Amino acid sequence: MYWKRIHAAWFGTHFFLLTAVCLAGIFWLIAQGSTILPSASDEYARKAELVATWCLGKEARASNPLRRGIATYLHAAGIQAGYSFFAPNVPSHHRLTFELFYDDGRVEYESPHVRSKAAALRLDSLLDRLPEERYESVREALVRMLAFSVWREHPDVKKLRATFGSVNPPGITEFEQGKTETFQPMFSFDFSLRDEQKQ
Amino acid sequence: MVKFPDSEASVRLNPLGRWCQRAVNFLFPTETDTWLAVLRIGLGLQLIVYALFLRSDWHYLFASSGKGLVGREVGEAIASFESPLIPRLGWLVAIGRNFNVSEETVLSVTWVCLLSAGCFVLLGLLSRPAAILAWFVHLCAAESGGLLAYGADSFMTTALFYLMLSPLPDRYSFDHWVAKTKPKNPQLLGFWRRVLQVHLCFVYFIGGLAKCLGNGWWDGSNLWRSLIRPPFTIVPPDILVRFKYALPVLGIAICLLEVSYPIFIWMKKTRLIWLMCILAMHAAIGLLMGLYLFALVMIIMNVAAFGVSSKHATTQASCKNLDQR
Numbered sequence: 138m139y140w141k142r143i144h145a146a147w148f149g150t151h152f153f154l155l156t157a158v159c160l161a162g163i164f165w166l167i168a169q170g171s172t173i174l175p176s177a178s179d180e181y182a183r184k185a186e187l188v189a190t191w192c193l194g195k196e197a198r199a200s201n202p203l204r205r206g207i208a209t210y211l212h213a214a215g216i217q218a219g220y221s222f223f224a225p226n227v228p229s230h231h232r233l234t235f236e237l238f239y240d241d242g243r244v245e246y247e248s249p250h251v252r253s254k255a256a257a258l259r260l261d262s263l264l265d266r267l268p269e270e271r272y273e274s275v276r277e278a279l280v281r282m283l284a285f286s287v288w289r290e291h292p293d294v295k296k297l298r299a300t301f302g303s304v305n306p307p308g309i310t311e312f313e314q315g316k317t318e319t320f321q322p323m324f325s326f327d328f329s330l331r332d333e334q335k336q
Numbered sequence: 337m338v339k340f341p342d343s344e345a346s347v348r349l350n351p352l353g354r355w356c357q358r359a360v361n362f363l364f365p366t367e368t369d370t371w372l373a374v375l376r377i378g379l380g381l382q383l384i385v386y387a388l389f390l391r392s393d394w395h396y397l398f399a400s401s402g403k404g405l406v407g408r409e410v411g412e413a414i415a416s417f418e419s420p421l422i423p424r425l426g427w428l429v430a431i432g433r434n435f436n437v438s439e440e441t442v443l444s445v446t447w448v449c450l451l452s453a454g455c456f457v458l459l460g461l462l463s464r465p466a467a468i469l470a471w472f473v474h475l476c477a478a479e480s481g482g483l484l485a486y487g488a489d490s491f492m493t494t495a496l497f498y499l500m501l502s503p504l505p506d507r508y509s510f511d512h513w514v515a516k517t518k519p520k521n522p523q524l525l526g527f528w529r530r531v532l533q534v535h536l537c538f539v540y541f542i543g544g545l546a547k548c549l550g551n552g553w554w555d556g557s558n559l560w561r562s563l564i565r566p567p568f569t570i571v572p573p574d575i576l577v578r579f580k581y582a583l584p585v586l587g588i589a590i591c592l593l594e595v596s597y598p599i600f601i602w603m604k605k606t607r608l609i610w611l612m613c614i615l616a617m618h619a620a621i622g623l624l625m626g627l628y629l630f631a632l633v634m635i636i637m638n639v640a641a642f643g644v645s646s647k648h649a650t651t652q653a654s655c656k657n658l659d660q661r
Contacts, residue, residue: 140524141360141363141364141523144363144364144524144527145359145360145363148363148527148530148531151531152534152535152538155535155538156538159538159542162542162546163542163545163546163549166546166549167549171550172549172550173549173550173551174549199417204419205418205419205420205421206419206421208418208419208422209419209421209422212415212418212419212422212475212479212493213422213423213475213493213497214493214494214497215475215478215489215490215491215492215493215494215495215496215497216490216494217418217490218490219542219546220538220539220540220542220543220546221542221543221546221547222487222543223547223558223562224543224546224547224549224550224553225546225547225549225550225551225552225553226550226551226552226553226558226561227552227558227561227562227565230565230566249405251393251396251397251405252392252393252396253389253390253391253392253393254389254567254626255389255390255393255628255629256390256392256393256396256397257567258486258567258626258627259397259481259484259485259486260405260484261566261567262483262484262485262486263406263483263484266483272483275410275414278410279406279410279483282401282405282406282407282410283405283406285402286404286405286406304566306561306564306565308557308560309556309557309560309577309580309583312564312573312577313577
């Protein structure tokens with residue numbers, strides 16, 4: 138009968154962690170004020186989110202073995218993120234455009250691209266993550282790498298400007314009135330790729 | 337001390353004991369391995385499709401900086417910050433480097449391993465080693481390309497995680513046919529099916545709850561936005577506009593379908609309706625938004641969890657015998 142006890146204990150632990158992950162995600166959404174709940178609930182949600190993340194060991198030091206153990210398990214089981222896809226609302230789409238400046242004064246426009254549609258979904262997933270606060274520290278490095286992937290196909294480019302922004306689609310009524318999507322620039326970077334290559 | 341009872345325990349129990357017995361009965365029902373065969377075959381197919389879909393971009397997505405799209409180092413650094421024990425492709429590349437094998441070759445071998453593991457899982461040949469290999473290689477790819485990952489990757493990891501822990505091989509596998517393996521403990525099979533069932537209840541309840549908290553799902557605008565949002569624009573907006581009065585109804589239906597899944601999927605009378613609606617929703621996501629991998633893995637998990645009959649011919653007595661082994 139010991140196998141039943143072991144399995145029951147694992148079941149309890151596994152779904153306790155999954156509950157904590159899911160609740161942390163829900164409370165985070167509420168704390169961000171992106172739900173239909175009144176703003177008075179934001180503060181409570183923030184506290185509740187802290188409790189949920191504490192259960193996951195995320196309030197401990199980064200080197201804490203328990204925190205690392207829980208994180209490893211969550212990733213191994215694929216339960217490190219909640220299930221609030223396209224919720225509470227569908228986020229804006231993001232676009233990264235490169236202006237390629239040549240020596241002879243020509244300017245071309247290009248976007249990072251992949252071959253297959255399955256990989257294109259992943260590229261869009263990356264672009265949608267770029268504006269998130271937690272990726273702020275690696276944002277420029279990521280855009281630089283994407284710029285480098287484009288530059289490899291256009292090695293005679295002198296300068297490259299990356300413009301990143303959100304694309305807001307029209308609502309149904311706006312679409313019927315003939316309105317199209319609007320582009321809201323968020324940030325841009327200039328890269329002198331030839332100089333970087335020399336370095 | 338409360339003893340974990342067998343299902344036919346006739347001892348008189350206090351309220352805690354009765355609660356415990358109900359919990360045990362819920363966690364360890366007797367099951368055939370048909371659901372496991374469905375999960376195994378489905379995930380084998382999923383792995384093959386996953387590998388083939390990414391074939392042309394595999395090196396481009398997972399090569400190191402300067403050779404690929406963004407280089408896998410950033411994704412691996414983020415995963416490593418969470419825990420250095422999370423598997424990633426960098427480990428395999430480092431092992432290859434010790435044997436003078438180039439990064440490109442290691443990535444190619446990894447892709448072949450994933451495809452082969454998918455074929456082995458599909459056929460049920462060396463079922464458990466193949467399931468473990470598939471889980472590990474897929475996890476490495478998902479973590480190294482963490483910034484490029486999306487929902488389908490998490491669900492694939494979870495499904496493969498449960499598959500490799502489940503009592504493989506099933507009776508429809510090559511392993512059973514070749515090695516004539518003994519039937520697995522029906523209660524252990526039931527336990528792992530319960531895990532999958534409860535997991536799906538979490539998925540839909542949390543997903544539905546989060547959607548209910550957004551105003552855009554109540555007026556249909558979120559459904560519109562999700563269908564015209566690149567790269568999911570398969571149906572032209574001109575056609576969608578014709579169904580503009582149906583969008584709010586569909587938006588509300590999705591919210592209610594998901595949030596009530598943990599209730600109605602357990603009731604015999606409503607199970608089939610809820611299952612068919614959920615399968616139709618995922619099929620629509622796959623066809624109308626091009627999220628084929630996501631749709632496929634969700635359909636597989638739902639069919640394995642709730643779509644296969646749970647009738648078991650084995651008597652309680654034989655269960656007891658298996659328990660005592």
